[in-house]
Amino acid sequence: KAGVTQTPRYLIKTRGQQVTLSCSPISGHRSVSWYQQTPGQGLQFLFEYFSETQRNKGNFPGRFSGRQFSNSRSEMNVSTLELGDSALYLCASSATGGAGYGYTFGSGTRLTVV
Amino acid sequence: AQSVTQLGSHVSVSEGALVLLRCNYSSSVPPYLFWYVQYPNQGLQLLLKYTSAATLVKGINGFEAEFKKSETSFHLTKPSAHMSDAAEYFCAVRRNTGNQFYFGTGTSLTVIP
Numbered sequence: 001k002a003g004v005t006q007t008p009r010y011l012i013k014t015r016g017q018q019v020t021l022s023c024s025p026i027s028g029h030r031s032v033s034w035y036q037q038t039p040g041q042g043l044q045f046l047f048e049y050f051s052e053t054q055r056n057k058g059n060f061p062g063r064f065s066g067r068q069f070s071n072s073r074s075e076m077n078v079s080t081l082e083l084g085d086s087a088l089y090l091c092a093s094s095a096t097g098g099a100g101y102g103y104t105f106g107s108g109t110r111l112t113v114v
Numbered sequence: 115a116q117s118v119t120q121l122g123s124h125v126s127v128s129e130g131a132l133v134l135l136r137c138n139y140s141s142s143v144p145p146y147l148f149w150y151v152q153y154p155n156q157g158l159q160l161l162l163k164y165t166s167a168a169t170l171v172k173g174i175n176g177f178e179a180e181f182k183k184s185e186t187s188f189h190l191t192k193p194s195a196h197m198s199d200a201a202e203y204f205c206a207v208r209r210n211t212g213n214q215f216y217f218g219t220g221t222s223l224t225v226i227p
Contacts, residue, residue: 004157033214043204043217056214090157102148103215105157 002026004093004106012112018079021109025072025093031055032074033103034066037088046089049074050096078111086113118147118205120218128226133177133192135221137205140186146208147188148215149179153201161203164188175199200225 005024013019025032034046045058049068066076072093078085088110092103121136139145146165150158162173169181179190188205202222206215 006157035215042219043215045214045216048214058214092158102160102163105150105159107155107157 004091004104006089006091006106006109008109009107010110010112012114013081015081015083015113017081018077019081019111020075020077021089021091021111023074023076023091023093023106025074025091026104029093029095029104030072031094031096031103032068032072033092033094034074034076035090035092036060037090037108038086043090046076081113083113085111087111117216118207118218120203120205120221122221123219124222124224126224126226127195129197130194133190133195133199133223135190135203135205135223137179137188137190137218138186139188139205139207141207141209147179147181148206148208149173149177149188149190150204150206150217151201152204152220158204161190195223195225197225197227199223 007022031050033048035043037043047054047066048056052068063079068074088108090105090108092105094101094103117140119138127133148163149161151161152158161177162171164171164181172178177192179188181188202220204220205218
């Protein structure tokens with residue numbers, strides 16, 4: 001079956017702009033999480049959605065937001081982009097989001113802010 | 115707070131040699147523990163996970179890890195390194211409640227021919 005699909009793979013934006021990233025989870029998976037990966041900070045949790053509801057949120061400013069649709073697809077939005085937002089953004093999905101489950105990650109969206 | 119410490123940001127081994135990547139966790143109760151691998155320009159792939167069933171966990175590609183509560187460790191091993199094992203490896207922990215992974219800083223594995 002198809003894996004977690006993230007689009008686009010690469011993105012270049014200018015400071016001050018906003019960006020929307022998309023994630024399509026594995027069919028049947030209802031939990032979607034987002035992570036930011038940077039060389040300096042490593043992998044950091046952004047937020048998690050389950051059945052269209054945000055269940056958990058990491059320590060990121062309000063410029064970072066997300067949502068999940070009824071088909072479990074998720075989007076994350078970053079407004080007023082800063083240079084420090086340049087990162088690999090990873091989406092992961094799980095059937096139920098239970099703590100003992102290993103999430104399946106997508107290949108990520110590489111965002112570069114110039 | 116949950117955290118994991120990966121000792122050694124870079125590890126080099128010869129092809130055919132033992133691979134040992136270290137991970138220690140801090141938790142008041144045994145958490146769920148995971149090892150993920152990341153190849154260049156790729157996402158994370160689950161290697162194995164510990165969920166309190168067996169302390170010795172076998173994963174994909176010949177990797178295994180042993181949960182040692184007394185040492186709060188979950189080290190990853192492979193008896194014989196292959197060139198294709200060169201990648202970044204991440205140890206991660208999750209609590210019984212809450213749904214986020216806490217990742218270590220990663221260990222870059224180089225395999226020397």
